[in-house]
Amino acid sequence: xxxxxxxxxxxxxxxxxxxxxxxxxxxxxxxxxxxxxxxxxxxxxxxxxxxxxxxxxxxxxxxxxxxxxxxxxxxxxxxxxxxxxxxxxxxxxxxxxxxxxxxxxxxxxxxxxxxxxxxxxxxxxxxxxxxxxxxxxxxxxxxxxxxxxxxxxxxxxxxxxxxxxxxxxxxxxxxxxxxxxxxxxxxxxxxxxxxxxxxxxxxxxxxxxxxxxxxxxxxxxxxxxxxxxxxxxxxxxxxxxxxxxxxxxxxxxxxxxxxxxxxxxxxxxxxxxxxxxxxxxxxxxxxxxxxxxxxxxxxxxxxxxxxxxxxxxxxxxxxxxxxxxxxxxxxxxxxxxxxxxxxxxxxxxxxxxxxxxxxxxxxxxxxxxxxxxxxxxxxxxxxxxxxxxxxxxxxxxxxxxxxxxxxxxxxxxxxx
Amino acid sequence: xxxxxxxxxxxxxxxxxxxxxxxxxxxxxxxxxxxxxxxxxxxxxxxxxxxxxxxxxxxxxxxxxxxxxxxxxxxxxxxxxxxxxxxxxxxxxxxxx
Ligand SMILES: Cc1cc2nc3c(=O)[nH]c(=O)nc-3n(C[C@H](O)[C@H](O)[C@H](O)COP(=O)(O)OP(=O)(O)OC[C@H]3O[C@@H](n4cnc5c(N)ncnc54)[C@H](O)[C@@H]3O)c2cc1C
Ligand SMILES: [Zn+2]
Numbered sequence: 472x473x474x475x476x477x478x479x480x481x482x483x484x485x486x487x488x489x490x491x492x493x494x495x496x497x498x499x500x501x502x503x504x505x506x507x508x509x510x511x512x513x514x515x516x517x518x519x520x521x522x523x524x525x526x527x528x529x530x531x532x533x534x535x536x537x538x539x540x541x542x543x544x545x546x547x548x549x550x551x552x553x554x555x556x557x558x559x560x561x562x563x564x565x566x567x568x569x570x571x572x573x574x575x576x577x578x579x580x581x582x583x584x585x586x587x588x589x590x591x592x593x594x595x596x597x598x599x600x601x602x603x604x605x606x607x608x609x610x611x612x613x614x615x616x617x618x619x620x621x622x623x624x625x626x627x628x629x630x631x632x633x634x635x636x637x638x639x640x641x642x643x644x645x646x647x648x649x650x651x652x653x654x655x656x657x658x659x660x661x662x663x664x665x666x667x668x669x670x671x672x673x674x675x676x677x678x679x680x681x682x683x684x685x686x687x688x689x690x691x692x693x694x695x696x697x698x699x700x701x702x703x704x705x706x707x708x709x710x711x712x713x714x715x716x717x718x719x720x721x722x723x724x725x726x727x728x729x730x731x732x733x734x735x736x737x738x739x740x741x742x743x744x745x746x747x748x749x750x751x752x753x754x755x756x757x758x759x760x761x762x763x764x765x766x767x768x769x770x771x772x773x774x775x776x777x778x779x780x781x782x783x784x785x786x787x788x789x790x791x792x793x794x795x796x797x798x799x800x801x802x803x804x805x806x807x808x809x810x811x812x813x814x815x816x817x818x819x820x821x822x823x824x825x826x827x828x829x830x831x832x833x834x835x836x837x838x839x840x841x842x843x844x845x846x847x848x849x850x851x852x853x854x855x856x857x858x859x860x861x862x863x864x865x866x867x868x869x870x871x872x873x874x875x876x877x878x879x880x881x882x883x884x885x886x887x
Numbered sequence: 888x889x890x891x892x893x894x895x896x897x898x899x900x901x902x903x904x905x906x907x908x909x910x911x912x913x914x915x916x917x918x919x920x921x922x923x924x925x926x927x928x929x930x931x932x933x934x935x936x937x938x939x940x941x942x943x944x945x946x947x948x949x950x951x952x953x954x955x956x957x958x959x960x961x962x963x964x965x966x967x968x969x970x971x972x973x974x975x976x977x978x979x980x981x982x983x984x
Contacts, residue, residue: 711937713933713934713935713936714935714936714937717936722928722932722933722934723932723933723935724927724931724932724933725933725935726908726909726933726935727935727937727960771905771906772889772906772942772958772960773906773908773909773935773940773942773960774960774963775937775960775961776960776961776962776963780888780889780901780902781888782888782900782901782902815931871927871930871931871932872923872924872926872927873923874923
């Protein structure tokens with residue numbers, strides 16, 4: 472792998488023929504692998520990277536039906552934070568945030584992490600009470616979190632409207648200063664390049680169409696580029712998880728829904744933090760290019776179409792203007808949708824399945840970008856050791872039978 | 888936005904409706920006899936197919952009544968709309984989907 476550095480940048484800038492080699496190979500799939508990861512999004516690529524790096528597994532492939540990061544990884548609004556209510560989630564998301572804090576250096580790839588602070592707004596008495604409970608729970612877990620009053624919100628976000636003369640006045644907010652945003656493509660590309668450098672075969676345009684299971688043990692996969700034998704298979708397919716699980720005869724507590732987002736025309740810097748509101752349901756930040764990046768709620772119906780209905784984004788604009796009336800004449804440039812894997816308790820499933828050698832990582836729904844490195848790190852451990860790490864041990868598929876659900880609807884209610 | 892035919896009110900915009908998820912999930916006849924995994928299957932597990940899906944909808948901002956719909960989750964095509972308690976039209980024709 473060619474190391475990226477300021478010197479290489481300077482040398483290539485001045486060179487008559489700049490030499491930037493391809494960031495990763497594009498190999499044909501081999502007939503057999505020790506571990507095959509299905510899904511070349513951030514979570515799948517991170518899993519492959521940590522399998523190679525932390526567990527010395529060398530014979531790994533990542534199979535992606537489209538292009539790297541073309542799923543939710545490349546479609547999300549990139550909000551990163553670890554302010555979750557329950558201990559189980561707090562530990563997992565905080566591990567991810569800590570890995571993010573060192574990731575540009577670790578991968579030798581600038582993921583443009585910007586810890587500009589994330590505000591969650593409260594609009595009524597209930598929001599305030601629930602929020603102060605959550606802030607305290609988060610602090611007990613050693614994670615930074617604080618409460619702001621309306622003036623405190625105004626000081627952080629001068630452009631916001633804190634008037635009491637609106638339908639949903641802002642009564643306060645929680646703030647995690649270490650939260651922020653990162654460049655989504657860079658996270659996928661950085662993990663891909665670093666995994667490739669450790670020998671992982673990343674195979675794009677390779678759709679998995681079947682799983683070979685013999686005596687409830689996984690033997691291999693059927694793909695659009697031929698059959699591949701595998702000792703272990705990890706499914707990391709987000710919105711398509713139910714489709715892949717069904718290939719092994721498994722049912723999941725997952726429903727796939729569209730989640731839409733959009734960006735405005737670029738404007739001068741106006742918004743320095745990430746602002747989220749559960750109650751009016753919108754979340755936004757301003758990109759380095761100046762566009763406002765604005766996310767909506769999920770569409771109510773099941774879908775695999777990567778698009779949603781118009782009334783959803785209409786509602787999203789209404790919510791935006793409730794908080795920021797001054798944005799009323801902004802024009803929106805682009806709008807898109809991803810397919811998110813929604814779990815009944817708003818928590819992910821990261822662990823083993825009833826089929827031996829088959830592992831699953833899904834259910835991140837509307838909020839898994841923030842977890843990408845932590846999810847890959849814990850899932851790699853699970854696959855390599857054939858048992859979960861303490862961090863993901865509570866996030867089993869069996870919890871839906873035992874009843875040990877991890878209800879994070881409060882911390883995750885706004886799609887983000 | 889979907890254009891949905893309520894069996895009672897006719898064609899209306901999707902924004903008048905609420906989707907209630909997968910249809911034809913029957914409450915267990917003998918709940919006491921169910922194992923934990925069977926309860927999990929009833930309460931939480933869903934088919935979530937890519938393709939034809941039978942689901943319940945409610946005309947929330949209209950007549951307020953529930954009905955069933957078969958819809959393609961990959962194309963959003965509405966295949967049929969039928970009343971609660973009725974067999975899906977495809978089954979009545981003797982095809983299965
Ligand atoms: C609009 C939107 C906004 C969001 N905002 C945020 C946010 O602000 N913060 C946050 O933390 N999260 C957010 N999320 C959620 C986040 O994007 C996801 O949880 C996360 O990116 C999931 O990563 P992944 O790698 O698991 O999935 P993906 O990136 O979707 O990767 C799964 C891959 O599997 C591939 N695949 C599927 N089926 C097959 C097959 N049969 N064979 C081979 N490959 C297959 C797909 O092509 C895809 O590339 C948002 C999501 C959306 C859609
Ligand atoms: Zn009606």
